[in-house]
Amino acid sequence: MHIGLARRGYSATGGAEAYLKRFARALLAGGHTCTLFTSAEWPDWPGDRIERLPGRSPLEFADALQTARQRVPCDSLFSLERVWTCDAYRAGDGVHRAWLARRDAVEPFWKRWSRGLNPKHRQLLTLEARLFSPEGAGKIITNCRMVRDEIVRAYGYPAERISVVYNGLPAAPAVEPGLREQTRARLGLGAADFAVLFAGSGWERKGLRTAIDGIAQVRAAANPVLLVAGRGNPRRYRGGGGRVRFLGPVREMAACYAAADLFVLPTLYDPFSNACLEALAAGLPVVTTAANGFSEILRPGETGEVLAEPSDAAGLARAVEAWSDPVRRAAARPRLLELARGFTIEANVRETLAVLGW
Numbered sequence: 001m002h003i004g005l006a007r008r009g010y011s012a013t014g015g016a017e018a019y020l021k022r023f024a025r026a027l028l029a030g031g032h033t034c035t036l037f038t039s040a041e042w043p044d045w046p047g048d049r050i051e052r053l054p055g056r057s058p059l060e061f062a063d064a065l066q067t068a069r070q071r072v073p074c075d076s077l078f079s080l081e082r083v084w085t086c087d088a089y090r091a092g093d094g095v096h097r098a099w100l101a102r103r104d105a106v107e108p109f110w111k112r113w114s115r116g117l118n119p120k121h122r123q124l125l126t127l128e129a130r131l132f133s134p135e136g137a138g139k140i141i142t143n144c145r146m147v148r149d150e151i152v153r154a155y156g157y158p159a160e161r162i163s164v165v166y167n168g169l170p171a172a173p174a175v176e177p178g179l180r181e182q183t184r185a186r187l188g189l190g191a192a193d194f195a196v197l198f199a200g201s202g203w204e205r206k207g208l209r210t211a212i213d214g215i216a217q218v219r220a221a222a223n224p225v226l227l228v229a230g231r232g233n234p235r236r237y238r239g240g241g242g243r244v245r246f247l248g249p250v251r252e253m254a255a256c257y258a259a260a261d262l263f264v265l266p267t268l269y270d271p272f273s274n275a276c277l278e279a280l281a282a283g284l285p286v287v288t289t290a291a292n293g294f295s296e297i298l299r300p301g302e303t304g305e306v307l308a309e310p311s312d313a314a315g316l317a318r319a320v321e322a323w324s325d326p327v328r329r330a331a332a333r334p335r336l337l338e339l340a341r342g343f344t345i346e347a348n349v350r351e352t353l354a355v356l357g358w
Contacts, residue, residue, distance in 0.1 A: 001075040001076060002033045002034070003033070003075065003076055003077075004037055004077040005023070005034055005047070005079075005080070006036075006037040006038070006079040007020055007036070007037075007079075008081045009038075009039055009055065010041035010042045015274050019080075019092075020036070022345055027047070030353070032358065034047040035049040036049070036050045037053060037065055037068055037072075037077075038051070039054070039055025040052050051068050051072055053068055057119070058081075058120065058127055059123040059126070061081065076356070078090070082124060082127040084127065084130055084131070086131075086137055088137065088138055088139050088141065088356055089131060089137040089139075089140050091140055091147050091271070092143055092167075092272075093271065094150070094271035095154060096121070097125060097150075097154050098147075098154060099269045100121065100125075102269050103269075106268070132151050133155065133157070134157065137157075138161070139161045139162070140162045141163050143167050143272040143293055144271055144293025144294070144296055145164055146271070146290075146291075146293045146296070165351045165352050165355065166348070167274055167277060167343065167348060168277075169281055169344060170345045172278075173254075179255055179259075189259065192223055194222050194224045194324050195225050195227055196211075196225065196227065196261065197229065197257070197259075197279070197284070198226060198228050198229070198265065199230055199265075200230050200273075201230045201249075202232075203230065203237065206267050206268075206270075207265065207266035207267045207289070208228065208232070210266040210311055210312070211228075211265075211316065212226065212237055212240040212244055213313035213316075214264075214315075214317045214320065215243050215317070215320065216239060216317075218320050218321055222320065222321055224324065225245060226240060226245070226264075227256065228245065229249075230247075230248075232246075257279055257284060260279075261326075261329060262285055262320065263284045263287070264286075264287045264316065265286070265288045265292065266289050266307060266316055267288060267310060268289075268291060270288075270291065270292040272292070272293040272294050276292065276294040277343055280304075281340035283337055285305075285332055285336065286303065286305075287304055287305045287306075287307070287320065287323070289306065289307045289310045290306055297343070299335075303336050
């Protein structure tokens with residue numbers, strides 16, 4: 001078959017970009033050919049052909065894709081981007097309407113008003129309404145049950161045409177001997193310091209305010225230090241009682257995971273956080289929220305904790321205290337690693353191909 005794959009934009013560190021390349025290689029190994037429909041930023045492609053389309057806005061890209069499909073006919077179009085129509089859509093970005101509703105519930109009126117004037121939001125909602133109609137996407141793959149249920153509830157898309165395929169990770173290289181000790185020494189962490197890691201950009205959505213407020217409430221006996229990895233403005237996130245250290249953008253996250261004892265992500269909305277999965281694969285218990293699709297694979301009390309509300313700083317403090325016991329963390333580590341082994345990129349691609357019938 002000749003498969004078309006669609007994704008607007010490019011980031012060298014983006015999960016969707018890495019996923020598409022692996023997926024293309026799997027298609028080629030299966031004897032298929034594939035064309036990537038994308039915007040001008042994409043530098044290279046392992047498939048047979050790349051079609052660069054105008055993509056300054058979501059609507060411009062969707063319109064250009066409609067025209068390009070007539071010029072480059074495919075047996076099937078699999079999109080990772082909100083477009084007008086496709087044979088299959090992977091909803092890795094979640095449901096924009098649901099995300100806006102969550103923001104509206106916690107933000108002041110003036111922010112909601114200004115967001116309503118942003119044409120990007122209007123375009124995404126327009127495309128989403130079409131894509132999640134019965135005539136839009138032939139079938140949908142979500143990376144969690146939460147997003148599946150949001151699509152059905154918000155747009156009435158037939159539930160039987162939605163399949164859940166959780167994210168997966170590539171095999172990680174072996175951790176260098178001494179990496180934990182070296183990294184902790186570089187960060188100025190003592191042997192008794194309890195290192196709690198927060199990682200990600202988009203700090204407002206990821207819940208950094210809750211993480212800082214929560215870490216400030218943890219009992220002194222736990223001796224917590226919150227390490228914040230990612231791009232953002234630290235001046236907007238003061239507090240934490242001197243327990244917060246901003247690391248800035250980190251290229252090699254393996255060192256941070258090795259140095260940490262616990263991972264927290266009290267996110268307001270995340271279809272499925274790969275950072276949480278990476279932490280799990282590094283043997284770290286994870287504290288996150290029910291608004292993160294990743295929470296569906298956690299076993300509260302055994303591999304981490306799930307907060308019902310993203311703003312629950314007191315609940316986060318209790319969860320951090322519960323996992324401050326090194327004996328408990330050591331006992332949980334085999335369970336954490338075993339759970340993570342079930343979520344590989346190979347399994348994800350295999351399940352996706354089975355759903356698509358390729």
